[in-house]
Every structure is written in structure tokens, then in C-alpha cells.
Amino acid sequence: MPLPKLLNRPAPTTTQQSPNPVEAATEAGLTVVDWIDERTQISQGLRWMMFRKVPKGINWAYTLGSATMFAFLSQAVTGVFLAMYYRPSVTGGAYESIRNINDNVFLGQFVHGMHKWGASVMIILIFLHMARVFFFGAYKYPRELTWIIGVVLLILTLAMGFTGYLLPFDQRSYWATIVGVNINNTAPFLGPYIGDFLRGGPEFGATTLSRFYAIHMMLIPGLMAALIGFHLYLIMKLGISAPPWLKAHEPEPVIETVEV
Amino acid sequence: MNQAEKEQYLREYSLLKNEGKPFFPYAVAKDSIMAVIVMATIMLLSLLFGAELGPKVNPTTTTYVPRPDWYFFFLFEILRVMRNVPKFTPMATIGIPTLCMIGLFLLPLYDRGPERLITRRPIALASGLATIACIAFLTYSGANTGSPNSVSLPAPPGLTAAQRATFYAGEIVVGESGCEGCHEIGSNGNNGPGPPLTHIGAKRAAAAIASTLKNPTAPMPSFANLAKTSPKKFAALVSFLSDLQ
Numbered sequence A: 001m002p003l004p005k006l007l008n009r010p011a012p013t014t015t016q017q018s019p020n021p022v023e024a025a026t027e028a029g030l031t032v033v034d035w036i037d038e039r040t041q042i043s044q045g046l047r048w049m050m051f052r053k054v055p056k057g058i059n060w061a062y063t064l065g066s067a068t069m070f071a072f073l074s075q076a077v078t079g080v081f082l083a084m085y086y087r088p089s090v091t092g093g094a095y096e097s098i099r100n101i102n103d104n105v106f107l108g109q110f111v112h113g114m115h116k117w118g119a120s121v122m123i124i125l126i127f128l129h130m131a132r133v134f135f136f137g138a139y140k141y142p143r144e145l146t147w148i149i150g151v152v153l154l155i156l157t158l159a160m161g162f163t164g165y166l167l168p169f170d171q172r173s174y175w176a177t178i179v180g181v182n183i184n185n186t187a188p189f190l191g192p193y194i195g196d197f198l199r200g201g202p203e204f205g206a207t208t209l210s211r212f213y214a215i216h217m218m219l220i221p222g223l224m225a226a227l228i229g230f231h232l233y234l235i236m237k238l239g240i241s242a243p244p245w246l247k248a249h250e251p252e253p254v255i256e257t258v259e260v
Numbered sequence B: 001m002n003q004a005e006k007e008q009y010l011r012e013y014s015l016l017k018n019e020g021k022p023f024f025p026y027a028v029a030k031d032s033i034m035a036v037i038v039m040a041t042i043m044l045l046s047l048l049f050g051a052e053l054g055p056k057v058n059p060t061t062t063t064y065v066p067r068p069d070w071y072f073f074f075l076f077e078i079l080r081v082m083r084n085v086p087k088f089t090p091m092a093t094i095g096i097p098t099l100c101m102i103g104l105f106l107l108p109l110y111d112r113g114p115e116r117l118i119t120r121r122p123i124a125l126a127s128g129l130a131t132i133a134c135i136a137f138l139t140y141s142g143a144n145t146g147s148p149n150s151v152s153l154p155a156p157p158g159l160t161a162a163q164r165a166t167f168y169a170g171e172i173v174v175g176e177s178g179c180e181g182c183h184e185i186g187s188n189g190n191n192g193p194g195p196p197l198t199h200i201g202a203k204r205a206a207a208a209i210a211s212t213l214k215n216p217t218a219p220m221p222s223f224a225n226l227a228k229t230s231p232k233k234f235a236a237l238v239s240f241l242s243d244l245q
């Protein structure tokens, strides 16, 4: 595998004349990169990741997974900005803080809108990605675990949609969430416990909102980031599946002729 | 897949992989173009539709239409349809989605044939298409069950003027309270998850209706707060419902 040119230069010699400032800066930067790489050997892993081969015939349908990931990243970034202004308090103004984001904060409504619509885009992409994997039979041996982690990611994504819906704390979100939690309650066996956990008690109250907020911005995103990492690791380890309609050409048997 | 089929697959795959191209820059280029499209779409949607905020929560006036985001419409719709088989409701609301999820989760463990080409996997093709059709249909009908918040029933004949005024006042309270998110009343509202209320007055006495409103069974929310904060509205609501003979 080719080593990136940057890292492949000759060892510095001590007898050089004093370099000009630009060269000195480049030199310093490279020294830092080298220093880190010597200790972490990260460039090896990066090369393994970037220069691994993808099979013949990879088409646009294969970009849906990374598109889902970009939608997730967009949600993470816009979510951080919203969290800077959001107050998860029923009496202290969850609703007012969102009003403030919409009306006063610079680009507030734009970022809020990106987060809101990004959720829908991510849901569409994750379903399309899943459909691609399903119809290509890409969940079969040896990629079963990748699929199973994917299903967990799907459930978590839907849970993000559910918990996020309450946060603006307007009429529609409040009542839809009450209905949602109540539906959960009617589930057999675990239902009432899940209901109690979500509400933070038997009644829908002040703790419910902060609970939803914590679940929405820490618990689930943390889990998702970890699982996406594992998902991607498996994909790199196993290689992306080839389109099922392609057949490999068996290599010509090598006939060795010995000249006398 | 047995051991031989597994080995065969791995061998084929490594050949195809060797004929392929490096991830960087070929796949990275496509992924980046896709990322730009995704980001542009999200920004465009935000610019076009913004992020409007409804009226503030008010647990006491209960002016609400309990509607989830569009991607949960299909769940809401299952709930509505299954409501017609009351005995199965809990099983249906959480049970069916849970079973589907388990089926999806375990898919690679029960579908283990070596064939990957979809045209040679008739069962997978049929069930995949059927699932997509079901979800599309449920989402569509979930989206179209309107978000009613008014009632258009005429007052029954034989009421005094005062009774008629209460009847219409009650209609407004029903509209405001979002009962029709779950109940059908005349030609308005959703047929489920709650039972139709068009003839509720003939089935239940006013006292029974009032106590249902204060102590309902899930998923119906309690309206005890309404009775406490505006007893007049609550009384109008109860008398309206008991007039629905």
C-alpha cells in the first residue's frame, strides 16, 4: 500500500541552513504529525481504511448508508447549537426558549428547522438504506451482525423522533406524547414499567420533560454513536458486499513452463 | 448456508474485491456528492418550511389534536384499525410492531439461503414488497384521517332553547378537547382507537360518562382537570354526550 507522500519524506538532516518561515511551519506541523503517528500508528489504520478495495460494480445505492450517517452528524451538530439555548423546564420556559431560538437568536429558526427536517430526512434515508441491504441480500453471511446492529440503530432513530417531539412543548407535541406514552403503557408485561420510566413517575409532570431531554440528547445519541462506530468497523472488516448480479471471473490457472 | 457454500462465497467475494477499486477516492467521491445532496436538501427544507411552533402547552384547556410526526402515522393507524377488535388492543398496538421488529432483527438468522439475487428469492421479494406496501398504505391513510376539531351534528329535536344552547356549547368543548383524535362522532373524527360516541347517550348514563372522563382507561387521557378548572365546560360536555341518543 502506498504511504502518503507527506509521511514518506527522508529523515531531516541537521546540517540544513535556517529555512524560511513557511518551510519552518510546515516542518513543525509534520513533526507533530510524525510524533503522534509514531506513538499511535494511526496512519497505518487510516491507510487500511482509505485504500481498502471496494468490489466491482458498487453503485449509488451503496451511498445510502453514509448519507444516513451524514444526516446523523447534521442532527448532532444542529442539536448542540439548539442545546445552547434550550431550557428543559416546564415552568422556566421550555416553550419560551424555543420561541427565543426562533425569533431572536441569529439563524436560530434556520438551525431549528434543519434539526426538525433533518429528522425526517434521516428516517427516509435509513429506510432506503435498509431496503437496499434487504434487496441486495447484503445481510447474509458474513454480514449478519451488521444487520442486527442496524436494526438496533433503526429502533434508536425512531426513539429519537419520539423523544424529540415533546421538547418544543407546544400543544401538539405535549398531547401526542401523552398518547404515545399511554399506548406504551398498554403493552403487555413491560408496558407499565416503560411508561413509568418515560414519565419519571406515575404522572406526566415536570420530571417527564427533563427525562425526555436527557434521553434525547445524551442516552440515545451516545448509544447511536457507539453502534454506528461498530457498524462501520464491521463493514470495513468484512468489506462491502458486491452487487448480487455480478459473478467473479475465475482466474486463469497459471501454467508454469520451465525452459531448459 | 453450509460450510462449503460459505467458503465458496468468501472466495467469489475476494475475487470481486480484487477486481474492484480503492475506497479512496472512488467510493469517497460518490459518498461526498451524496453528503452534499443530503445537506442541501435539509437546508432547503428548513428555508422553505421553517420550524413553526404551535400554541404553548396548556394541560387544562386541552385544545389539542393528538397527532404524531408523519413517520409514526402507520403506528397510529394500526392502533385505529385494531381498535375494532377490542380484545386484542394491547397486543395490537405494541404487539404487532414488536413482532415486526423481532422479525426484522432476526432476519439474517432465519433467512440463510446462499442466494442473494432478489429475483431468485421470491419469498423475500414478496414479503419485502408487501411490507413496503403496508407501511405506505398505513401512512397514507393515517395522514388522511384528518385532524378534526369540530362536530357537525344538529341538536336532536325536542330540546328546549336552553338545552340546545348547552348542546352546542358541548360540541365546541368536544372540538377543543381533541376527543375526535380517537373517537368518531357522527361523520367527524377517527373511528378508533376509542369507540364511536355517536350514540353514547343511549348506552351510558350521564354519571357514567362523567366518571369515564375523569378516570378513563389508557390510552384515553383524563379530563379530571377540565372538571376542576372549568366545571361549566365539563357539564356542557357531559350533557352533550348524553344527548347523543
Ligand code: HEM
Residues within 6 Å of the ligand: A061, A062, A063, A064, A065, A066, A067, A068, A069, A072, A126, A129, A130, A133, A138, A139, A143, A146, A147, A148, A149, A150, A151, A153, A154, A157, A228, A231, A235, A239, A240, A241, A242
Ligand atoms: C444510523 C443508521 C445507520 C448508519 C449511519 C449506517 C451506515 C452504513 C454504512 C456507511 C454502510 C456502508 C455501505 C452502504 O453505505 O451501503 C452500511 C452498510 C450496512 N448497513 Fe448500515 N447504517 C445504518 C443503519 C442500518 C440499518 C437500519 C440496517 C438494517 C437493518 C443496516 C444494515 C447494514 C448492513 C447489513 C450493511 C452491509 C451492507 C454491505 O456490506 O453491502 N444499517 N451502513
